[in-house]
Amino acid sequence: MPLPLETIALTDGTCRYTPQLFDAADCDRILEVLLRETAWKQEHIRMFGRQLPMPRLTAWYGEAGKTYKYSGLLNEPLPWFPEVALLRDAVSHSVGTPFNSVLCNLYRDGTDSMSWHTDDERELGRNPTIASISFGAERNFLLKHVRTGARAAFALGHGSLLIMEGPLQHHWVHRVPKTSRTVGVRVNLTFRWIV
Ligand SMILES: O=C(O)CCC(=O)C(=O)O
Numbered sequence: 001m002p003l004p005l006e007t008i009a010l011t012d013g014t015c016r017y018t019p020q021l022f023d024a025a026d027c028d029r030i031l032e033v034l035l036r037e038t039a040w041k042q043e044h045i046r047m048f049g050r051q052l053p054m055p056r057l058t059a060w061y062g063e064a065g066k067t068y069k070y071s072g073l074l075n076e077p078l079p080w081f082p083e084v085a086l087l088r089d090a091v092s093h094s095v096g097t098p099f100n101s102v103l104c105n106l107y108r109d110g111t112d113s114m115s116w117h118t119d120d121e122r123e124l125g126r127n128p129t130i131a132s133i134s135f136g137a138e139r140n141f142l143l144k145h146v147r148t149g150a151r152a153a154f155a156l157g158h159g160s161l162l163i164m165e166g167p168l169q170h171h172w173v174h175r176v177p178k179t180s181r182t183v184g185v186r187v188n189l190t191f192r193w194i195v
Pocket residue numbers: 103105114119132134141156174175176188190
């Protein structure tokens with residue numbers, strides 16, 4: 001049976017959330033495996049006329065041919081490895097929808113971050129369901145409505161699941177800000193369906 005998820009109805013979109021999709025001992029093991037086995041890469045993006053390192057490491061896994069372009073980077077999927085395929089299946093089961101790709105983000109400490117953006121690339125389809133699981137240090141995940149400025153926030157901790165769905169990506173931007181708190185490593189996986 002999929003776990004009950006809390007539904008948070010926002011203006012123009014919906015989130016579903018549980019703070020603990022996996023139990024604590026599993027989370028520690030999963031974090032260790034993801035840190036060790038994911039093909040983490042330092043990507044660079046062009047900003048202010050310069051190639052700057054992204055403030056996090058990333059990796060893209062998925063079915064062959066499911067390429068994903070964001071921030072000017074064309075990502076060819078790496079083949080699923082066992083741990084990430086098991087997580088995909090567990091998350092699909094809980095969310096009730098299939099996923100054929102995942103973006104992995106590694107935040108090494110509080111200086112790593114992700115700036116305001118929306119997951120609205122054409123290959124995600126019109127109203128994508130995006131399922132985000134996190135392991136390791138808790139970090140704030142912020143949402144902002146582009147027209148009204150309304151805000152929502154989640155503290156995404158070890159083993160949490162957050163789903164963004166409906167028209168949310170047309171109306172809200174999201175980010176993970178830097179923090180001056182001393183925080184450890186965090187891994188976030190966002191499962192997606194590439195059309
Ligand atoms: O690390 C997170 O919680 C957010 C990841 C994210 O926004 C993304 O992959 O688009």
